[in-house]
Amino acid sequence: MRDSKDLQADTRERVLHSAVDVFAEKGFRDATIHEICEGAGANIAAVNYYFRSKENLYTEAWRKAFHDSLEAHPPDGGVPENAPAEERLRGRLAALIRRVSDEEVKEFLIVHKEMANPTGLLQRVVHECLEPLQKQMVALMRELLGPAASDRQVRFCMMSLMSQCMEPVMRERMHRSLPGGVPHPPPLIDDIEAFIDHVVTFCLGGIRAVREEIEKGGADE
Numbered sequence: 265m266r267d268s269k270d271l272q273a274d275t276r277e278r279v280l281h282s283a284v285d286v287f288a289e290k291g292f293r294d295a296t297i298h299e300i301c302e303g304a305g306a307n308i309a310a311v312n313y314y315f316r317s318k319e320n321l322y323t324e325a326w327r328k329a330f331h332d333s334l335e336a337h338p339p340d341g342g343v344p345e346n347a348p349a350e351e352r353l354r355g356r357l358a359a360l361i362r363r364v365s366d367e368e369v370k371e372f373l374i375v376h377k378e379m380a381n382p383t384g385l386l387q388r389v390v391h392e393c394l395e396p397l398q399k400q401m402v403a404l405m406r407e408l409l410g411p412a413a414s415d416r417q418v419r420f421c422m423m424s425l426m427s428q429c430m431e432p433v434m435r436e437r438m439h440r441s442l443p444g445g446v447p448h449p450p451p452l453i454d455d456i457e458a459f460i461d462h463v464v465t466f467c468l469g470g471i472r473a474v475r476e477e478i479e480k481g482g483a484d485e
Contacts, residue, residue: 332370339400401422424467
């Protein structure tokens, strides 16, 4: 027979799992505690008991979605730390694109809803969770660009890289989630692995070109 601590942990997890699904579908403002608890098979009082408020549940739901996505798609892409820098970048880009394209990953859907109807509630937790990954990627970009690269050159390369990884794949996910009866455009990405190869090749080519300019003494104005 399960003890009360096990039962409490199970209830908390079910509420959190349901909250991830509901917030990903509806966003913070349109989600209700009733439907979250109904999906979890829990009493409405469970939210107050385990999370104290809808706002805290929202941030914890995003945190869970984020960590679940990293567990499914480790950010290093399985490439060892002692591998050449270009291989490590390939692993990280592949892992990110697979995370964004994975229908089971809800962190990006929650953020998308937040951006469409901002509450400001996710700002702290998103920064807290993403900062270590961002620092790792910045360090790798500096390694690839060389010691003479400026902060702005690193930042611009990071922006270019991240937009290629995320924007097209998120657009595809949004198209696939359109309700029945709405015309669906033909898929832009019909093979995610081929898309990964393209993005990696394109990004590495661009990074090499920027490094050549830096080493030739190109101005960073």
